[in-house]
């Protein structure tokens with residue numbers, strides 16, 4: 415018999431509600447983005463994000479049910495992102511999910527946002543099953559995670575300072591490109607020379623899988639200052655392409671090394687930065703070279719969306735996870 419999960423995602427600046435059948439088939443995935451609202455501030459303003467979630471969430475939920483052609487009575491499970499993220503933003507999704515679960519007496523499952531990002535790949539690739547190595551690159555996270563089961567994770571490496579997406583957003587800001595910076599750098603870098611400027615590749619300890627991107631970001635800022643002071647014109651596409659290359663080289667090398675070292679023959683890419691064209695090409699080449707299978711979600715499933723949360727909630731529920739009305743939001747929720 416069909417099983418329907420309704421899920422809510424509101425951890426940052428996207429209000430999203432989805433209905434997913436049997437964990438992997440999207441019936442609806444409505445995403446209301448606040449990018450335009452936050453653009454004028456050059457980044458997400460937490461209080462404004464919370465207010466917009468509150469304003470939009472009921473409409474987004476109604477739309478998700480309408481597009482899926484179902485009512486709340488047809489839903490078998492309610493899933494919701496409980497962290498990490500902006501606490502005020504998370505609380506709006508949580509309160510809404512609890513209200514639906516309580517009013518209709520439905521089971522409720524809280525989901526870790528990163529588990530959601532990884533799960534986007536189960537929707538995209540119907541045959542994919544754990545174990546595999548996951549590379550999660552987003553605005554808030556850059557991690558290499560060994561996925562041993564649907565609900566079993568081992569974090570192999572993580573960033574010690576900026577997340578990759580965060581570094582992209584900051585560099586885009588100093589280049590005057592706008593917000594969010596990741597897609598803008600990706601686009602303008604296509605017109606630049608990735609060998610033009612050598613920015614530092616930070617590998618930290620040999621054989622380690624942690625990342626650090628703040629040095630590379632500062633390298634770009636210093637380069638721009640030096641060039642400006644010397645009165646030289648700055649070639650923005652070259653800077654963007656060279657910065658992107660420095661960041662992606664490290665990410666790809668570490669992900670492939672981690673998979674090899676731990677004997678995983680699959681790498682699963684996830685998170686907002688997974689949309690980056692250069693990362694995809696470099697990772698594809700490296701995986702082909704090493705005989706590793708690579709799985710990537712389509713662009714719409716890379717960014718924050720509720721379908722990925724529904725998929726994660728489904729596999730948690732199937733393995734016996736269940737929450738109640740005391741479910742809370744945790745801005746720094748650990749994955750393990």
Ligand code: KG4
Pocket residue numbers: 426551552553554555578579580582583594595596597600685686687688689690691716717718
């Ligand atoms: O996963 P996501 O939607 O939100 C978080 O959970 O953080 O990721 C958003 C991040 C932003 O930093 C954005 O600039 C970055 O993903 N991003 C990209 C690209 N598309 C989005 N970064 C590089 N290249 C892209 N094409």
Ligand code: ZN
Pocket residue numbers: 527531552553685686717718
């Ligand atoms: Zn995300």
